[in-house]
Amino acid sequence: MTSAAPASGFSTYRRLLGYTRQYWRVLVLAIVGMVLAALTEVAFAALMKPLLDGSFVHRDPATIHAMPLLLLAVFLARMIGEFVSDYGMAWVGRSVIHDLKRDVFEQVLHLPVRFFDRTPGGEILTRLNYQSEQVSEAASRALTTLIRDSVTVVGLLAWMLYLSWQLALFLLVLTPVLVGLVAGISRAFRRYARQIQASMGGVSHVAEEVISAHRVVKLYNGEPFERARFAEINRRNFKDFLKMQAVNSVASPLTQLILAIGIAGIIWFATSGDRMQQISVGTFVSFLTALSLMLAPMKRLIGVNAVLQRGIAAGESLFGLMDEPREPDEAAVLPALRVSGAIRLVDAGLRYAPDAPWVLSGVNLTISAGQTVALVGRSGAGKSTLMAALPRFVPLSTGAILLDDWPIDALSLTDLRRQFAYVSQDTVLFHASVAANIGYSDGAAFDRARVVAAADAAFAREFIEALPQGFETLVGENGVLLSGGQRQRLAIARALYRDAPILMLDEATSALDTESERHIQAALENLSRGRTTLVIAHRLSTIERADCIVVLDHGRVVEMGSHAQLLAAEGAYAALHRLQFKTVAALDA
Ligand SMILES: Nc1ncnc2c1ncn2[C@@H]1O[C@H](COP(=O)(O)OP(=O)(O)OP(=O)(O)O)[C@@H](O)[C@H]1O
Ligand SMILES: [Mg+2]
Structure with a gap:
C-alpha cells in the first residue's frame, strides 16, 4: 500500500x-x-x-x-x-x-x-x-x-x-534556521485548520439531520438529545477556532521577529570588521530588500x-x-424497438451480494403480452426486487429474463428501459413544474396535451388545476407542497405519459383513499389494455381482477393463478385474503 x-x-x-x-x-x-x-x-x-x-x-x-x-x-x-x-x-x-x-x-x-x-x-x-x-x-x-x-x-x-558573496554566504547559514522556524509555525497552523474542518463538518451534519428529520425529532421529543449533541460539537468547534486564532495571532509577529533577528544578524555581520568600508549603503539596502522579498515565496x-x-x-x-x-451496457442498439410486452423469467435467481442470502430463487414465470399480473407476498418476499430486475436495475445472479424472446442482456439499456413505465414504492418528484414532472420521459420537449390527458387518467387533473399556477406550479425537491396521495397520482400520471408496453406499479396506490383508488383502478384497467401490467399491492382488493396473481414467499413462487382459482386452492393466498377480509370487516363493524 x-x-x-x-x-x-x-x-x-x-x-x-x-x-x-x-x-x-x-x-x-x-x-x-x-x-x-x-x-x-x-x-x-x-x-x-x-x-x-x-x-x-x-x-x-x-x-x-x-x-x-x-x-x-x-x-x-x-x-x-x-x-x-x-x-x-x-x-x-x-x-x-x-x-x-x-x-x-x-x-x-x-x-x-x-x-x-x-x-x-x-x-x-x-x-x-x-x-x-x-x-x-x-x-x-x-x-x-x-x-x-x-x-x-x-x-x-x-x-x-x-x-556581496560574503553576505550571501552568511545568509545561507542563517536561512535554514529562519525557514525551519517559519515552517514549524505553519505546520501547527495547518494541523488546527484540519481539526476545525472536521468539527465544522460535524456541526453541519447534526444540523442537517435535525432539519431534514424535524418531525421525528419533535414527535419523539429528541430536542434535549439533539441539543446536547450539537452543543458538544459546537463547543469543540469554538475551542478549535480559538486555538487556531491563537496560532494565527502568534504566527505573524513571530515570523516578523524571526525576520528581525535575521536582519539584525546581517547588520551585525555587515558592520563588523572592515566590511563597513567595502559595502555601500545601496548594496546593503538592496541586499536587505532582497532578503525580505524572499521570505514569503520561500514559505510558500x-x-x-x-x-x-x-x-x-x-x-x-x-x-x-x-x-x-x-x-x-455492451449490447447492440436496436433502432426503435418496441416489444409487445411478453415477459418470461427462466429459473431466475438473485442476491444482492455474493455472500448475501438469495432474494429470488428458481423463479419461473411466463406473462403474455397484455396480461395484468399481480405480485403478492409478505414484506421482504422479493416483490420489488423482481420488478427491479426487469429493467436491469439489479442484475440476475442466475437464470434469464426474456422480453418477447429477447434476453434483456441483449438489449442496450436505453432500448430495454424504453419498454417500461414504473411507479416506485417511494414517489420521486423533481424540483420542476407539475407538467415537467409528468412529461419527464420527453425531457424539455414534453407534449402539453398528453400531459393533461395523463393527469386526467391518473385522477390528478382536478387538484393540479386547483394549485396556484396549475400545471406550471413548481413542486419542491420532495414535492413537499403535495400530499402523499397527490404525489402518488403525479407519479402514476408520469408512468401513463410514458406510454410504454410494460407498466410496473409498486404499491402505486397505497397512499390513496379507497374512492380515488377505485377511480384510478378503473383508469388503469383502461390503460392496461394492450399493455402488460405488473402490479404489487398489499391491499388484495385492488388486484382481484388481475389475469394472474403470483404469490411470492422468501423469493420463491409458491402459488399462481386467478383470484378465484387461488381462493379455491385454499393456500397461502386464501389465508392472506381471509386475514385482510377479517380486518376490513372488523374495521367496518
Ligand atoms: N438494495 C438492496 N440491497 C441489499 N438487499 C436488499 C436491497 N433491496 C432489498 N433487499 C433485500 O431483499 C429482500 C427483498 O426485498 P424487496 O424490496 O424485494 O421486498 P418486497 O417484497 O418488495 O417487500 P415490501 O412489501 O416490504 O416492499 C429483503 O430482505 C431486503 O432486505
Ligand atoms: Mg417492495
Whole structure:
C-alpha cells in the first residue's frame, strides 16, 4: 500500500495534467506572466542599489532622472505579469473544474443502482462539488508557487551573491534556521485548520439531520438529545477556532521577529570588521530588500508539498469515482424497438451480494403480452426486487429474463428501459413544474396535451388545476407542497405519459383513499389494455381482477393463478385474503 501511494499520486497528477492539455496556450501565457512578475521582484531589489548609491550618495543627475521612470516601468511590468498569470491560471483552473464536473456528472448518470445503494448521496455530491474545485485549486496554486516563487527566490539569491558573496554566504547559514522556524509555525497552523474542518463538518451534519428529520425529532421529543449533541460539537468547534486564532495571532509577529533577528544578524555581520568600508549603503539596502522579498515565496515553497498532497488526495477520490465500473451496457442498439410486452423469467435467481442470502430463487414465470399480473407476498418476499430486475436495475445472479424472446442482456439499456413505465414504492418528484414532472420521459420537449390527458387518467387533473399556477406550479425537491396521495397520482400520471408496453406499479396506490383508488383502478384497467401490467399491492382488493396473481414467499413462487382459482386452492393466498377480509370487516363493524 505504502509503496503504491507515490505511484498513484503521480498517476493522479498526470491525469489531472491531461485535463490542462487542451488549454496549454493559456497555460504557457500564464507561466510567462509568472516569470515576468517574479523578475520584477528581483528588479525592484536591484533598483535599490542605484537609487541609494547613485541618487542619494553620489547625486548623479542621470540616475536621478532615470529612477522614477525605472520604478514605474518595474511596477507596470509587474502589473501586467500578475494580471496575465492570475487571470490565465483562473481561466485554466475554472476550465478544468468545468470539465471535471462534466465528467463526474456523466459518470454519475451511468453508475449502477447498486453503487447508489451503498454510497451516501452526500458523499457523491461532495466529490462533484468540492473535490473537483479543491483538486484544481491545489494544482494551480502549486504550479504558481513552483514557478513564480522559485524564479523569485533563485533570482533574488543570484542578485545577493552578485552584491556581496560574503553576505550571501552568511545568509545561507542563517536561512535554514529562519525557514525551519517559519515552517514549524505553519505546520501547527495547518494541523488546527484540519481539526476545525472536521468539527465544522460535524456541526453541519447534526444540523442537517435535525432539519431534514424535524418531525421525528419533535414527535419523539429528541430536542434535549439533539441539543446536547450539537452543543458538544459546537463547543469543540469554538475551542478549535480559538486555538487556531491563537496560532494565527502568534504566527505573524513571530515570523516578523524571526525576520528581525535575521536582519539584525546581517547588520551585525555587515558592520563588523572592515566590511563597513567595502559595502555601500545601496548594496546593503538592496541586499536587505532582497532578503525580505524572499521570505514569503520561500514559505510558500516549503508548503507546496502539503498543497500538492491535498490536491492529490482530492484527485484520488475524484478519479476513484470516475473509475467506478459503469452499468454494463455492451449490447447492440436496436433502432426503435418496441416489444409487445411478453415477459418470461427462466429459473431466475438473485442476491444482492455474493455472500448475501438469495432474494429470488428458481423463479419461473411466463406473462403474455397484455396480461395484468399481480405480485403478492409478505414484506421482504422479493416483490420489488423482481420488478427491479426487469429493467436491469439489479442484475440476475442466475437464470434469464426474456422480453418477447429477447434476453434483456441483449438489449442496450436505453432500448430495454424504453419498454417500461414504473411507479416506485417511494414517489420521486423533481424540483420542476407539475407538467415537467409528468412529461419527464420527453425531457424539455414534453407534449402539453398528453400531459393533461395523463393527469386526467391518473385522477390528478382536478387538484393540479386547483394549485396556484396549475400545471406550471413548481413542486419542491420532495414535492413537499403535495400530499402523499397527490404525489402518488403525479407519479402514476408520469408512468401513463410514458406510454410504454410494460407498466410496473409498486404499491402505486397505497397512499390513496379507497374512492380515488377505485377511480384510478378503473383508469388503469383502461390503460392496461394492450399493455402488460405488473402490479404489487398489499391491499388484495385492488388486484382481484388481475389475469394472474403470483404469490411470492422468501423469493420463491409458491402459488399462481386467478383470484378465484387461488381462493379455491385454499393456500397461502386464501389465508392472506381471509386475514385482510377479517380486518376490513372488523374495521367496518
Ligand atoms: N438494495 C438492496 N440491497 C441489499 N438487499 C436488499 C436491497 N433491496 C432489498 N433487499 C433485500 O431483499 C429482500 C427483498 O426485498 P424487496 O424490496 O424485494 O421486498 P418486497 O417484497 O418488495 O417487500 P415490501 O412489501 O416490504 O416492499 C429483503 O430482505 C431486503 O432486505
Ligand atoms: Mg417492495
